[in-house]
Amino acid sequence: MxxxxxxxxxxxxxxxxxxxxxxxxxxxxxxxxxxxxxxxxxxxxxxxxxxxxxxxxxxxxxxITLKEFESVIEILSADFRSRTLQFRTDVSVIAHWLRNNGITVASKTGDHRGEIEIIVMDQMQNTMRCRYRNCVIELISFSFILLFSSGEGSVFVIITRGIDN
Incomplete structure (x- = not known):
């Protein structure tokens, strides 16, 4: 090797x-x-x-747990390189993270909640893209109702740390 x-x-x-x-x-x-x-x-x-x-x-x-998800974001935010992580995780982890940061079903594109800026919130396409610290986080293929009710299921997560993020 x-x-x-x-x-x-x-x-x-x-x-x-x-x-x-x-x-x-x-x-x-x-x-x-x-x-x-x-x-x-x-x-x-x-x-x-x-x-x-x-x-x-x-x-x-x-x-992963909520705390571990937050650690992943911290690791990527602190890195000086461009990086991308793509994975699926339990919807409950992401739902808790969003709620803890003030994101609700009523949130929309352009909203700022604490450190989160919602770049795209498209409930018809089941997609959300937001900026958090030095990362862009994209959530794909989930039902917003499921996401905010902490039901069972998974969310496809893409976290990107670009040089210009």
Whole structure:
């Protein structure tokens, strides 16, 4: 693995998720994409190891808490590099984060709530994009009613830390 060329490679489809010890040993890459055939959840310790090692990640379902989600944003906000994280997580985590920051069903594009600026809130397309600290956070493929009721389900999350964010 030490002679893995150029560190710009990605792994797109791994079937079942590899054992944690194996995939956290991958050398640092510009972008690592992992998708499981089954809906196996990645635990937060493995997720944070991958965040520390790779510039950008495209993952499947990640099992994180509200505090861990906030930590992910802090890590990316503090980084000087452009980075992207894509993953699915439980809708309840995102619902709590939004409510804790003053976002409601009545919120709309252009609103500012604390540190959050809503860039796009499109309930018809089930999409929300907001700026928070040095990151742009996009929530895709969810029902706003489900999101704000803390029901079951998952949300696709894209967190981008650009140089100009």
């Amino acid at each position: 030490h002679d893995f060329p150029a560190r710009k490679h990605s792994l797109l489809h791994l079937g079942d998720l590899l054992e944690t010890e194996k995939f956290i040993a991958f050398p640092s890459m510009e972008m690592l994409a992992m998708q499981a055939e089954t809906h196996t959840r990645m635990f937060s310790d493995a997720f944070f190891n991958l965040i520390d090692s790779h510039k950008s990640l495209h993952l499947d379902m990640v099992d």
